[in-house]
Amino acid sequence: MSMRIGLGFDSHAFKTGVPLVIGGVKIEHPEGLAGHSDGDLLLHAITDALLGAVSAGDIGTFFPPTDPKWKDADSTLFLDTALEEVALAGYKIVNVDCVLIMHRPKIVPLAGDIRERLADLLHLDIKCVSVKGKTPEGLPQDGTAVCHVVALLESIELPNEHKQLAIAADIPDESEIDGVVSSLVSDAHDTSALGRKLPTFDTDDLT
Numbered sequence: 535m536s537m538r539i540g541l542g543f544d545s546h547a548f549k550t551g552v553p554l555v556i557g558g559v560k561i562e563h564p565e566g567l568a569g570h571s572d573g574d575l576l577l578h579a580i581t582d583a584l585l586g587a588v589s590a591g592d593i594g595t596f597f598p599p600t601d602p603k604w605k606d607a608d609s610t611l612f613l614d615t616a617l618e619e620v621a622l623a624g625y626k627i628v629n630v631d632c633v634l635i636m637h638r639p640k641i642v643p644l645a646g647d648i649r650e651r652l653a654d655l656l657h658l659d660i661k662c663v664s665v666k667g668k669t670p671e672g673l674p675q676d677g678t679a680v681c682h683v684v685a686l687l688e689s690i691e692l693p694n695e696h697k698q699l700a701i702a703a704d705i706p707d708e709s710e711i712d713g714v715v716s717s718l719v720s721d722a723h724d725t726s727a728l729g730r731k732l733p734t735f736d737t738d739d740l741t
């Protein structure tokens with residue numbers, strides 16, 4: 535089994551008049567995050583962490599902000615592409631750990647809903663999704679939200695998983711199958727077992 539790790543980062547400025555979406559969850563707040571898409575910095579950072587873990591570039595590689603197609607786009611679309619890249623590379627997510635850094639809104643009361651939504655989007659158990667909130671003490675980042683994400687992946691070991699499935703289904707191993715097949719074949723050719731006499735005519739004459 536091989537493992538990969540990916541790091542994602544994103545930041546967006548707060549802006550009045552746009553909805554606030556963090557981790558796919560719409561949050562009641564006087565300001566949202568400015569951005570070409572819906573400004574969901576958490577999903578953007580997770581997307582970058584996943585793409586980075588399989589060396590598939592970054593969110594801008596797939597969704598350039600210069601392309602008007604992605605204006606106001608739902609960021610779950612970006613995440614789905616990253617999940618596809620992870621699967622194509624033969625990996626699955628083990629866990630993600632996320633840090634959101636902003637003065638407001640406070641993340642702790644929202645973390646449960648965000649973790650639940652992320653677990654759903656990432657097809658993970660909620661225990662494998664961590665969301666932490668920090669206030670930017672001593673940092674000149676009023677009016678900006680920042681996010682860091684680390685994602686751990688492990689390779690999908692198909693041969694082993696097949697073995698596990700065979701054990702679970704009580705499927706005999708290859709040598710047992712060979713034994714059963716050869717005994718069936720020899721039985722089929724042993725006409726004496728049927729109690730019949732061999733035909734008196736040459737079967738090759740039959741047309």
Ligand SMILES: [Zn+2]
Nearest residue numbers: 544574575578
């Ligand atoms: Zn972003």
